[in-house]
Amino acid sequence: MFFGHAALAESVDLPWPLVDADFHNIDATQARLGQKLFYDKILSGNQNISCGTCHHHRFGGSDGLSLGIGEGGVGVGPMRMPGYGDSRIKKRVPRNASALWNIGAKEVKILFQDGRLSVSDEYENGFNSPAEEWLPDGLDTILAAQAILPMTAQFEMAGNPKENEVAGAAHDRIDAVWPIIAKRVRIIPEYGKLFVEAFDDVETADQVDITHIAKALGAFIGQEWRSHDSPFDAYLAGDETALDASQKRGLDLFYGKANCASCHSGPLLSDHKFYALALPPFGPGRTRRFDPYVRDVGRMGESDDLADAYRFKTPQLRNIALTGPYGHNGAYASLEDMVRHHLNPMQMRDEWKPEMAELPKAEWLAAIDFVVMSDKREMARQLSHLDIKPIKLDERDIEDLVAFLHGLTGATALKLPLGVPDNVPSGLPVDK
Template sequence: MSAQPITQDDFLPFDETQARLGQLLFYDKILSGNKNISCGTCHHHDLGSSDGLSLGIGEGGSGLGPARMAGHGKERIRKRIPRNAPALWNLGHRDIRVMFHDGRLEPSEIYGNGYDSPAEEWLPRGLTSLLAAQSLFPMTSQFEMAGNPGENDIAGAVHDRIDKAWPIIAARVRTIPAYGTLFVEAFDHIERPEDVSIVEIGNALAAFIGTEWANYDSPYDAFVAHGTPLPEAAERGRLLFFGKAGCAQCHNGPLFTDQEFYAMGLPAFGPGRTRRWDPLPRDVGRMGATDDLHDAYRFRTPSLRNVALTAPYGHNGAYAELRDMVRHMADPARARAAWTPSKALLPQAPWLAPADFIIQSDRLEMQRQAHALDTQPVGLNDGEIDDLVAFLHSLTGASAQNRPLGRPLDVPSGLPVD
C-alpha cells in the first residue's frame, strides 16, 4: 500500500495576479483589529507556514516564532491561542474537504452559501473555495487578530455579530490607493476600489495560500513516480508506515490524511477551545462543532507532507520533537502518562502559568480524555521509531523552503512586515 502521487492537475486553478495580491494581504497587519499582527505572523515562510510554537501568541504579542514575546503591562496577551497553528501545505488540493482541527468548516448548502461554518448564514456568497472561506475567520478571532472589545472597531463589530467586522476590514483595505488599484487589476468584476468586499480579499488570500504552499517534490514523490530508492532507514520506515505500525490506516491518500477525526489521547493543557457554556479549560475537539457526544476529544487527521518542517505536533502542539510525536502515536496511553511540559514549546507568560496546566488537576476530566482513545498500542522499538522518523523526513519537498513568491519586503499599508 502506498500513497498516490500528486500532480499540478490535482490543485484548484488560482489566478496568478490574485495570488500576488494575496501575498501582500497575507503579510499586511491592516487585516487585524489593532494593526499589529498578520496572517504571516503565525504562518510564516521561515517557519514552514506555521509559527514554531505549541500554542501561539496572537494579538498583542511581538516578535516571531519561538522568540515571540507575550507582551508587558496593559499590552500583554490575555490568553494563549487554544490550538496549534496548522501548516498550510497543499490546502489548494482538490481533495481538501474540511478545515480546522475540529472540522468546523466544510462544504455544505445548509445555509445557502456553500459552506457549513461558524458564520452560518452570515458567511458572504461569492467565495470561490473552501480555502477562501477559511481565510476570513482568523480576522474575527479575538485572540488571533481581532483584539479585545473596546480596543478597535473590528473587535467591537465581531462582538455584535461575526460578519459585522468584514465590511470594516474591506473598507480599510480598499481605501489604501495601492490596494484599490491592485484589486481592479486582479478581478475582472471590480471596476473601482469601492467595489472591493471581504469576498475579494478572501479569494485573493486563497489564491496565494493555494499556490504558494503547493509542494510535492519530496524524495517520496520521486520514489512513487520514478522508483527512485529512498535512503535505507527511510525505506525501512516506509514499510513500517504502510505495514506493522499502521500509520496509513489514517494517514493515507495523496496528502497522507483521511481527513477524518480520531481521539489520540494527547496531553491536555492550555486555555482549551471552550464552548460557550463550558466551565472547564478543555478542548472537546470535533464535538465542539457537531455537539455529538460521539465526537468528544476527536481531532482531524493532519497531513504529513513536510511534517518535519512544522513542529510542534498535535492539535495543541504537545510535542516539540517529531520523534516524541511518533512515539506517542505508537502508544498514546503510555506516552500521555510520561508526558511533561518540557516536551512542549510554550513562550513564558507568568501571568498565564497558573492556568496553563490547571486542567490536569481535574481528575474526572482526565479520566474522560484518557478513555476516549481510537487506537491500540503498537510495539515499536527505538530503531523502528527512528526509521519512521526517517520516512517522515522523506516527505519533505526539495523546494519546500524556496517558495514561488515568499515574504514581501513591504506592504501597501506601510505597516511593518514580520
C-alpha cells in the same frame, strides 16, 4: 524487511503522485496580491498581527510554538513574546497553528482541527462555518472561506472588545467585521490598483469587498503552500533511488506494521477524519460558551455529538518535519516523540512533562496553563476516548519511521515562489 516498490504497491494502497489536476486553479495575479495581504497587519483589529505572523514562511507555515501567541504579542516564531502592559495577551491561542501545505487540493473539503469549516449547502452559501448564514456569498473555494475567519477571532486577529472597531463589531455579529476590514484595504491607493488588475469584476477600488480579499488570500495560500516534490513523491513517480535504505524501511512500516496509513492515507496522507489520541492536555482549551472549566472536546465542539469527543482531524504529512511542535496542542516538539505517542499513547502521556511544551512564559497565565491536568474527572474523560492501540516497535523501527517522515519534505519547501514581501501597501511593518 522492505519489499521494494513494485511488491509493496501490490500489497498496500500507495497513493498516486499528485498532479496539477488534483489542485484548484490559481490566478497568479490574485496570488501576488494575496501575498501582500497575508503579511499585512491592516487585516487585524489593532493592526499589529497578520496571517503570516502565525503562519510564517520561516516556520513551515506555522509558528514553532505549541500554542500560538496571537493579538497583543510581539515578534515572530518561537521567540514571539506575549506582550507588555495593557496590550499584552489575555489568553493563549487554544490550539497549535496548523500548517497550510496543500490545502489547495480539491479533495480538501473540511478544515481546522475540529472541522468547523466544511463544504456544505447547509446555509446556502457553500459552507458550514462559524459564520453560519452570515458568511459572505461568492466565496469560490474553502481556501477563501477559511482565510477571513481569523479576522473575527478575539485572540487571533480581532483584539479585545473596546480596543478597536473590528473587535467591537465582532462582539455584535461576525459579519459586521468584514466591511470594516474591506474599507481599510480599498482606500489604500496601491491596494485599489492591485484589485482592479487582479479581478475582472472590480473596475474601481470602491467595489472591493471581503470576498475579493478572501479570494486573493486563498489564491496565495493555494499557490504558495503547494508542495509535492519530496523524495517520497519522486519514489511514487518511479524513482527507486529517491529514498535511502532507512526511509524505505520506514515506508514499509508506515504502510505496514506501524499502521500509520490507516489514517494517513491517500495522496495527501490524510483521511480527513477525526481521532482521539489522548495527547497531554494543557492551555486554555477551545472552550464552548457553556463549558464551566478549561477543556478542549475537539470535534464534538462542532458536531455536538458525544461520539466525537476529544477527536481531532488527521493532519496532512508533507513537510511535517518543518512544522513542529506536533499534535492539536503542540504537545511534542519532536517528530520522534510524536511517533512514540502514536505507538504507546498511555506511556507517553504518563511521561510527559509541562516543560516539554513550547510556551513562552507569561506569568499572568501560569495559573491556567496546566490547570486541566489537576482535574481528575476531565483527565479520566479524555482517557476514556482513545482511537489508537499500542504497537510494539524497536528503536531501529522508530528511527526508520522518522527518517521516512523526513523524506516527505519537499525539495522546494524552503524556497517557495513568492516568500515574505519586503513591504506591504499599508506601510505597516512586516514580520520577517
